[in-house]
Structures are given as structure tokens and as C-alpha cells.
Amino acid sequence: MSTKDRGHKANRDGTEPGVDEAIRALLLLMPRMVGRAKRIRVPEEIQSLALAPRHLSLLSYLLFDGPMTVKDLAARLEVAPTTVSLMVGELSRKGILERREDESDRRRRIVSITDGKRPSIDSWLARGARAWRQALNPLTPEQRHMFVQTLRAYEAAMADDEDD
Incomplete structure (x- = not known):
């Protein structure tokens, strides 16, 4: 696959863009994506529920x-189980989520939509999922992994800057 097929241009001398050029491109792209x-x-049926990004x-x-x-959700979201428990309680009161006993272990609660x-x-999230699938599908598993790791590194660096 040529660089043209990947949606970016090589420099005049045929080399790949440098870090500063990539940063410039991303600084222009990110606001459009957001x-x-x-x-x-x-x-409409969920507009009034005041759902936040979390x-x-x-x-x-x-x-x-x-x-x-809740424990599994907390691990995936990388937050404390108490945080997830509060969100689940809030969304349960709004009729979005339900908690039920785990049939195999009655001490555990299973959370579902x-x-x-x-x-x-599903209709709310489907458009984004389709777009990500279209963007990630042509990549190799290694390229997808690198892309996700790069976004995580960016998010972590932004969080570090907030702490300063």
C-alpha cells in the first residue's frame, strides 16, 4: 500500500513526514474529530437523561x-469499583441499567443495559463504532495495537499536563 493510499503525503523528497509535520496534521485533525x-x-428517548462522557x-x-x-467494569474503565458502583446506581435509577444476581454466585451482581x-x-454508539471499524480494518493487528497505544500515550500526556 502506498503512502498516498494511507491518506498522508510524503515530503517532496519522498520521505515520510517528520514528527513536527505529523503534530501539525493532528492539531488540525483533532478538533474536527471532536x-x-x-x-x-x-x-430523543435518552436526551433527557443527562449522560456524560464517563x-x-x-x-x-x-x-x-x-x-x-462492577469489578470487571472498573478494571476495564481503569477506575475504582466504588466509582463504577455510583455510576451504575445513577444509571439504574434512570432506567438505563439493571443489576441482577449472578446465577453461579448469588453474592455477585451482574450489570446490563x-x-x-x-x-x-446501540443507535447512539453505532455510528462511531462503524467509523472506527472502517478506519482500523485495513490495519494489521500490530498497527492497530500501535494506534491504540499512541492514543493512550497522548491521553496520558494530556493528563500529566493537567496535573502541572
Whole structure:
């Protein structure tokens, strides 16, 4: 696959862009990506529920990976179980999530999206999932891993800057 096929241009001398050129391209691209993500229409039936970005990640895991425990959700979200428990309680009161006993261990609770809200949540998240699938599908597993790790490193560096 040529560099042209990948959506970026080689320098005049045929070399790949340097770090500064890549940064410039990303600084122009990121606001457009965020703007498009913000314009994804929230379905009417869940607009009034005042869902925040932290809810989006939790709902994404439940939608794509199925029901799971608070402990499993906390591990995936990389937050404390008490944080997830509070979010689950909030979303349960709004009728978005339900908690039920685990049939194999009655001490555990399994969290899932309610059947009534699943279609709305699915339609809300589907556009982004389709776009990511289209962008990531042509990449090798190693390239996908590097892409995800690069985004994580960027997010961590941004968080470090907030702490200063």
C-alpha cells in the first residue's frame, strides 16, 4: 500500500513526514474529530437523561462485551469499583441499567443495559463504532495495537499536563 493510499503525503523528497509535520496534521485533525463526535445525535428517548462522557465508556463496554460485574467494569474503565458502583446506581435509577444476581454466585451482581434502552444506546454508539471499524480494518493487528497505544500515550500526556 502506498503512502498516498494511507491518506498522508510524503515530503517532496519522498520521505515520510517528520514528527513536527505529523503534530501539525493532528492539531488540525483533532478538533474536527471532536466536533464530529459531539454532533452525533443523542436519540430523543435518552436526551433527557443527562449522560456524560464517563457514561459513554461504561455503556460501550456493556453494549459490545455484554453484561458484567462492577469489578470487571472498573478494571476495564481503569477506575475504582466504588466509582463504577455510583455510576451504575445513577444509571439504574434512570432506567438505563439493571443489576441482577449472578446465577453461579448469588453474592455477585451482574450489570446490563435494560432491554428498553438497548436500541437507543446501540443507535447512539453505532455510528462511531462503524467509523472506527472502517478506519482500523485495513490495519494489521500490530498497527492497530500501535494506534491504540499512541492514543493512550497522548491521553496520558494530556493528563500529566493537567496535573502541572
